[in-house]
Amino acid sequence: MEAVHDVSFEVADKEFVAIVGPSGCGKSTILNMLGGLVTPSEGAIELDGRPVADVPPNVGYVFQKDTVFPWRTVRRNIALGLEYRGVRGDEQERRVREGVRLAGLEGFEDAFPATLSGGMRQRVALMRTLVVDPEILLMDEPFGALDTHTKLTLHAELLSVWEARHQTVVFVTHDLSEAITLADRIIVMTRRPGRVKLVHDVGIPRPRDVIKLRETEEYAHEYSVIWRVLGDELAEPGGVQGDMRNAAAAHLGSGHPPRPPASRPPLE
């Protein structure tokens, strides 16, 4: 079965790109191809001008699914990448401690993942990837399973890490607000088999405040521009997915774009 068709785009060094599209449009397949997990039947993936054949070094991948190793404590999960690369002793300990601090998991170093919340586990997964300092970060709906509050906190954390180290990021999501909050550029996909429908530069200056951002005019503008395109994709027969259906239908029916949902996150 064809997941994506004739998709072509480039990601610049240190750029934060988000790919959005309806479920099943092949967003994850693209990411898997970038990461060398799936070989494209036609065409090529190039990294620094060389074709990607296997899992490339210097690439970090964060999955939507919980991939924290349940048999390792927080500390030993974060140490994994260092262990694999032969970083041992004091150096390992120092970097793990730094990772635990950045993840805000002090006091949980020796806890097993089964005792942590979903948000904490995803923090471990993120930090486990960041602690080996990858140049490229591939993220497949990493915060998809989290509640809004936790999601926003992790957005802020991800942005602050990114401002500091400027990895090249490709971030797949079906959440448009998330894409606008994080990315420099957004690639909108069509329904399956996915094609590139729109490439949009996000005109919101950095550094961004993930919470205040949502009240700004720029945000509402970006949202409506992309939604007009994405909403069409969702409204077409067979492409209607989940709870976006109503929003999309409302948009078509009323003739003007819906307001961005969850503009005020439930913070205490």
Next chain:
Amino acid sequence: MTERAWVLCWRLLILVVLVGAWEWLTGIKAISTTPGLYWIDPFFVSRPSVILRRFAYLASGEVRLSIWAMALSTVQSTLWGFVVGVSTGFAAGLVLGRRDRLARVFEPFIIAFNSLPRIALVPLITMIFGFGLLAKIVLAWTIVFFIVFFNTFQGARGVDADLIHSARFLGASERQVMRTVIVPSALAWTFAALTPSVSFALIGVVVGEFLGGETGGGLGYLIIQSLGTLNAADMMVALLTLGVIGIVMALGIKQVERRLLRWRPEYRTGA
């Protein structure tokens, strides 16, 4: 009363009632004109008091082959069969679980060998390995190996592909993936096979001892001897000792499991 004490109390109560009923029912005569007829004939099931006396006798230095020596021989062969069976089964399960092609090649052989009733192998194994310790270990091994193998195989097959991928992205080599992902996730499956493995190792050993004669020693030998002399009491001594051995070994495994799988929620302690 704590939950634990409550359970313990009931266990003790059941034990006392069972043993008491055994002793009592085998002691009262049936209302019948035939002399020597019992409600439950101690000739077949013996009595706790008689069993205790026989045990004391068999444990004393007066016998050529004491119960201690026999139990030791049985335990020794069981442990060896268990250790060899578990380690070979685990290794084979890991390798075939991760090598699809190899698994396909070996599949019919494994199934064929596993469906042989192991008891049918006893004469052959005795012919090859003689009557001693080795034959009993081999017999236990032929059973334990397969139980552990099949479980580990399933476990190694079912490892979450995304866990393997995330390890690869973190820079793991093939061997590091094996050590840090495949082995720990297969272990949970392997452990599920260990408690039944102890029982099956014991079966293998005892059956070996049935045939082994005095050279092999063992509690199986005592059982066969008692059959020859129609001595139910000695048979019961052997059976009860086997039961105790089984419980102790199962508890030992539980302890190891609790330590190695302490990351699983069901073993989580309060802390």
